[in-house]
Structures are given as structure tokens and as C-alpha cells.
Amino acid sequence: MEWTAVTSKKQKKQQKKKANQQQQHQRPQQQQQQQQQRKANSDNAISKKTENRTNPVPKRRRPPRTAAVAIKGVAEGFSYSAALKKLRDGIKLPELEIEKTTIRHAVSGGLLIEVPGKDKATKAELLREKVCSILGDEAKVTRPVIKGDVRLIGIDDSVGTDEVADVIATAGGCKPSEVKVGVIRPMTNGLFTVWAQCPLGAANKASSSGKIKIGWTVARIEILKARPTQCFKCWGHGHLRVKCTSTVDRSRTCYRCGAEGHPALTCTNPVRCILCAEQGKDSNHRIGTRMCKADFRATTGAARPQPPQEAMDTEDAGRRPEETLETNVQSPAVQPGA
Secondary structure, eight states: OHHHHHHHHHHHHHHHHHHHHHHHHHHHHHHHHHHHHHHHHHHHHHHHHHHHHHSOOOOOOOOOSSEEEEEEEOSTTOOHHHHHHHHHHHOOGGGGTOOOOEEEEOTTSOEEEEEOSTTHHHHHHHHHHHHHHHHGGGEEEEOOOOEEEEEEEEEOTTOOHHHHHHHHHHHHTSOGGGOEEOOOEEOTTSOEEEEEEEEHHHHHHHTSSSEEEETTEEEEEEEOOOOOOBOTTTOOBSSOGGGOOOSOOOTTBOTTTSOBSSOGGGOOSOOOOHHHHHTTSOOOSOTTSTTOOOOGGGGOOOSSOOOOOOGGGOSSTTOOGGGOSTTOOOOTTSOTTO
């Protein structure tokens, strides 16, 4: 019995020792596997960050927190300081339920009076009417609104531009008169696509779900990235016509083929990007599309481009060079970078 007990204890010690040896042998392998797993997780995280940087999700633009009244002097010798003094004497802001305003100069040289707070749009419209009655023909007084561009994809043959405006206005909560609709263009699958522009808040609301019911179908709707500030005169980016220092004048040039005397909407010539042609690059495309490799900074002699401005800052912002011809025919269906 004693011998059996001693043997059993020796066997248990041997088994325990063997198990410890196996654990010590397996421990480096487990540590190595854990290190490999941590490295793989780290590589995946880095690849995801890199992918997000190369293909960033476009941020949704926020509507402005203020409503603006724009004043642009048109009379000879017009003085903004004298006009402001006259407005301060003739308009009492508390009577319009306006607590405060912010005044700043626009890039185009005009003056902006911004009204914050609740019901800002209604109060700004009342202020505009008062300013018009005081300044009269001395200045052009408007209510600029920051715009948002949307694209409808997959509408049928029966849909017209008026119906597009009504549907976007209903979905976005604005007036149909505030919606500007471009040319309805065919797609390769037999359906149609159209570009439209409306107040930014309405554009965000209408495109929030990515779908919109129009006619007997449900079309896809997407909000487009804001276009950079572009000059009417030289087509360069980063500045406006009023501050253009370039000697090149393309204000009467077709945006599609680069020839003069006709708008892009009625152009039947082969597409040709004159900016790429001037810079020695492939020009077999329309300016501003994905194939366009033109350096828009090289089209101007401006020493330092200005930062991008929202559409409310100037009458030129948000428009295209093809809209500057005397015919004033607009062709907004093709977006830069589309």
C-alpha cells in the first residue's frame, strides 16, 4: 500500500511537470499568434483610415444661421457710409422685431446686412422693403439666399421641369419659384436625369432620404458638392470677376467647345476644353468634368486666390461662365466634376 501511494505521487508530479512543460512550449506560440492578430487589426484600421482619406464622405453643408439683405450701389458717387447713416435714421430695428444685425462687405463690393434669430427670413424681407423705400434707385437691394444643388436620377418621359420644381419644393419646404430646374437629359437606360437648385435648407431636406417620388416612379436624388468660386471673366477659381487681374476675357466663350458667339446649350460642335488645350493637356472633354485636368489657378494672373465664398456673397457666385452671353441661356445640367 505504501509503495502504491508513493508511485501515485510520483506519477502526479511527472504529469504536472509534463503539463507545465507543454504550457511553456505553447506560450510563445500563443504570444506570437496574439501579436500577429494585433498587427492584423492595426493594419486593417490603417487601411480603413487611408480609404476614408482617399474617398472621403462629403460633409452635408449647413444652412446659414442668418438671413441677409444685400445692398449694391448703382448710382454715380454712391457712398455706403452715407447710405448706412440714412438707413439708421429712417429705420428703427425694434419696430421690425429685430434685436441686432451684423454688417459686412461682400467680395463683389456690396454690403450685407445679416439678421439672426427666429423668423430671420421674414424679418429680413421686411428690412429689405424698408431699405428699398429709403434708398430708391440709388442702390439695388436684394435678399440673397445660399443655394444647394441636387440631381434627380431615373425620372420617366412624362416628367417636366414644372413638376420637378413642385416636387422638390414640396419635399424641401420652399416655394416652387425658389427652385431653378435645368435641362432634362436622357440616360443610357432610357430614363432621364435633371439638375436643380434651391435654398440650401430645402436641398438638404429633399435629399435626406436619397429618394423622391415623382410621377409614377421613385427617382434617386442626391445633393451635389458646392462648386468653387469661379470668375465669369477668365474662368479661373478662387476669385470673382470684380477682382480679376487676368488679361484673358472668356465671358463670351462657349463653355462646351471653346468658340465664341453662342451658349453651351445650343452648341453642336465637338466638345473641347480650351483650358486643357492651352495647358498642353488632353482637351477632348467638356471643361470641369471628371476628365478635365486643367489647372484653374493658372488661368488668372491673380497673385493670391481668395477663399471660397458662399452664393449669397455675390451675384456671380453659383453661376457658370456659359450663362454670361447676351442670350442668357443657362445650361446647368452638367456640374463641374460630374
